Amino acid sequence: MAGNNKGKLFIISAPRGSGKTTLCNMLMKKYPSIRYSISYTTRKPRNNEVHGKDYFFTDKETFKAMTENNEFLEWAEVHGNFYGTSKIQIDNALESGTDIILDIDPQGAMQMKEKVTTATYIFITAPSFNELKSRLINRGTESDEHISLRMENAKKEVEFFKFYDYLIVNDATDVAFNQLESIYLAEKLRTTQYSNVLEFMNI
Amino acid sequence: MAGNNKGKLFIISAPRGSGKTTLCNMLMKKYPSIRYSISYTTRKPRNNEVHGKDYFFTDKETFKAMTENNEFLEWAEVHGNFYGTSKIQIDNALESGTDIILDIDPQGAMQMKEKVTTATYIFITAPSFNELKSRLINRGTESDEHISLRMENAKKEVEFFKFYDYLIVNDATDVAFNQLESIYLAEKLRTTQYSNVLEFMNI
Numbered sequence: 001m002a003g004n005n006k007g008k009l010f011i012i013s014a015p016r017g018s019g020k021t022t023l024c025n026m027l028m029k030k031y032p033s034i035r036y037s038i039s040y041t042t043r044k045p046r047n048n049e050v051h052g053k054d055y056f057f058t059d060k061e062t063f064k065a066m067t068e069n070n071e072f073l074e075w076a077e078v079h080g081n082f083y084g085t086s087k088i089q090i091d092n093a094l095e096s097g098t099d100i101i102l103d104i105d106p107q108g109a110m111q112m113k114e115k116v117t118t119a120t121y122i123f124i125t126a127p128s129f130n131e132l133k134s135r136l137i138n139r140g141t142e143s144d145e146h147i148s149l150r151m152e153n154a155k156k157e158v159e160f161f162k163f164y165d166y167l168i169v170n171d172a173t174d175v176a177f178n179q180l181e182s183i184y185l186a187e188k189l190r191t192t193q194y195s196n197v198l199e200f201m202n203i
Numbered sequence: 204m205a206g207n208n209k210g211k212l213f214i215i216s217a218p219r220g221s222g223k224t225t226l227c228n229m230l231m232k233k234y235p236s237i238r239y240s241i242s243y244t245t246r247k248p249r250n251n252e253v254h255g256k257d258y259f260f261t262d263k264e265t266f267k268a269m270t271e272n273n274e275f276l277e278w279a280e281v282h283g284n285f286y287g288t289s290k291i292q293i294d295n296a297l298e299s300g301t302d303i304i305l306d307i308d309p310q311g312a313m314q315m316k317e318k319v320t321t322a323t324y325i326f327i328t329a330p331s332f333n334e335l336k337s338r339l340i341n342r343g344t345e346s347d348e349h350i351s352l353r354m355e356n357a358k359k360e361v362e363f364f365k366f367y368d369y370l371i372v373n374d375a376t377d378v379a380f381n382q383l384e385s386i387y388l389a390e391k392l393r394t395t396q397y398s399n400v401l402e403f404m405n406i
Contacts, residue, residue, distance in 0.1 A: 123394070128404050158400050166392045169403050179392055186389035189369045189382055191326070197361050200372050201331050 007033075007094035008187055009116065010101045011109050014124035015154035017135040019170045023124065024101055026177050027184060034184075037090060037102040040066070043081035056086070074104070074111035085112075099184075106160035113163060120187045122180070123164040127171045129154065210236075210297035211390055212319065213304045214312050217327035218357035220338040222373045226327065227304055229380050230387060237387075240293060240305040243269065246284035259289070277307070277314035288315075302387075309363035316366060323390045325383070326367040330374045332357065 014020035028034045040056045042063050051057050058066075063082045067075055075084030085102060093100050102119075104112070109121060126132040132154055136147045161167055166183050170176040194200055217223035231237045243259045245266050254260050261269075266285045270278055278287030288305060296303050305322075307315070312324060329335040335357055339350045364370055369386050373379040397403055 125404065158404060161397070161400060161403075162394055164394050166389065167394045167397060167403065168392060179388060182385040182388035183392060185382060185385035186369065189371060189386060191365055191367050191370045194364070194370060197364060200364075200370065201328065201361060 005097045006193055007096065007098045007100060008190075008193070009090060009094060009119040010034075010099065010122060010184070010187070011112055011116075011119050012101055012103055012122045012124065013106050013109050013157065013160070013164070015126070015132060015157050016150045017132045017139070017154075018124045018126050019135075019173060019176065020103065020124045022173060023168075023170065023177055023180050024103065026173075027180055028101070030181070031099070031184065033097065034099040034101060035093075037085055037093075037100050040072070040075075040084045040086055041081060043083075056089075073115055074108045076108060087115075099188075106157050106163070110160070110163060118192065120166070120183070121164040122166045122168065122183060123158075123161045124168045124170055124176070124180075125154075125158055125161070127169050131171075208300045209396055210299065210301045210303060211393075211396070212293060212297060212322040213237075213302065213325060213387070213390070214315055214319075214322050215304055215306055215325045215327065216309050216312050216360065216363070216367070218329070218335060218360050219353045220335045220342070220357075221327045221329050222338075222376060222379065223306065223327045225376060226371075226373065226380055226383050227306065229376075230383055231304070233384070234302070234387065236300065237302040237304060238296075240288055240296075240303050243275070243278075243287045243289055244284060246286075259292075276318055277311045279311060290318075302391075309360050309366070313363070313366060321395065323369070323386070324367040325369045325371065325386060326361075326364045327371045327373055327379070327383075328357075328361055328364070330372050334374075 012020060012024065038052070038054070038056060040058050040063060042058060042060050045051065045057055049055065060082065063084065066072060066084065071086055071088065072084035073087050073090065075082060090100060102112070112119065113121065126135060129151065133147065133151055136142055136150055142150065168176050168179050215223060215227065241255065241257070241259060243261055243266060245261060245263050248254070248260055252258065263285065266287065269275060269287065274289055274291065275287035276290050276293065278285060293303060305315070315322065316324065329338060332354065336350065336354055339345055339353055345353065371379050371382050
């Protein structure tokens with residue numbers, strides 16, 4: 001579309017079990033111009049993980065220098081490893097017309113929101129805490145203790161929903177996907193995507 | 204959807220020939236909970252026009268008193284007749300869960316924007332001024348002089364597009380309708396539609 005070729009950044013948060021990954025994968029399959037943001041991390045690569053695809057792997061000294069140079073939009077320490085979202089990586093992708101999904105927890109999203117006002121903030125959740133718990137149990141991959149912890153986290157996370165632009169209550173995957181797709185398509189039509197009239201009236 | 208039952212106001216502007224009426228009618232046909240805002244007017248009813256459906260017909264004294272009581276979100280004088288959008292009519296419709304389309308020119312939209320920050324502002328246009336002119340000529344309903352006037356107006360109107368939230372460049376009706384529908388569905392998912400977490404987590 002004339003003039004509307006800048007990429008758009010989508011910050012998506014959801015409690016574990018909300019169906020976020022499924023929905024995002026469906027969206028990226030339908031719209032190949034969307035991809036996940038790639039984080040920097042100081043943790044070691046696991047089997048099959050590829051530098052520049054799954055993560056940018058780096059060492060603690062480099063990571064620390066990057067934080068001091070304000071090169072990250074947000075960063076966090078998890079179990080002794082550092083993870084961060086590079087500002088220049090995001091900027092370059094958007095400039096080239098790529099749409100980016102940044103899958104991040106509410107604390108990270110709040111850090112982003114102070115710096116990136118042009119991004120779209122989406123919160124996804126299951127229709128109830130009971131449903132969320134059932135889904136986690138049905139996965140069969142988590143211990144009872146882990147599930148209790150996930151539920152505690154979920155209760156804290158949903159309190160942040162007001163800081164997001166959109167809320168998707170994922171009751172049925174096809175409906176929720178339609179909602180996510182609508183948000184994606186609508187956000188690409190924002191007037192902020194255009195710099196002037198001449199861009200779209202083909203003068 | 205639990206908690207998300209408030210109506211939403213959509214302010215739509217478009218130069219004549221952009222296809223706005225067709226697109227809005229398609230949207231209202233698919234989503235019967237949407238209806239046009241009904242204006243107050245001091246002009247006399249034409250054939251078949253129904254009070255309370257096409258317009259609220261009123262006299263100049265009543266209209267003047269309403270402007271003095273700040274009962275209008277916006278109003279204008281056109282060819283000696285007054286037209287206005289009643290705040291309480293809009294509020295009541297939204298409160299009852301009806302979504303409202305207000306079809307209005309950019310001057311009116313700018314008046315609205317000062318007062319109504321929760322509305323969604325959409326600008327629709329043809330892909331070029333040449334295309335706009337061709338469409339007006341093809342309608343065969345307007346004189347050359349009128350078409351020149353419409354084109355002058357169109358050039359002024361599109362300059363306002365930055366004040367709107369969304370821009371639809373209507374090149375093909377099916378694509379433009381899909382875009383309008385996406386905006387409608389997305390805006391119904393705004394977190395501002397919910398007052399708290401308890402509303403959507405069914406606690």
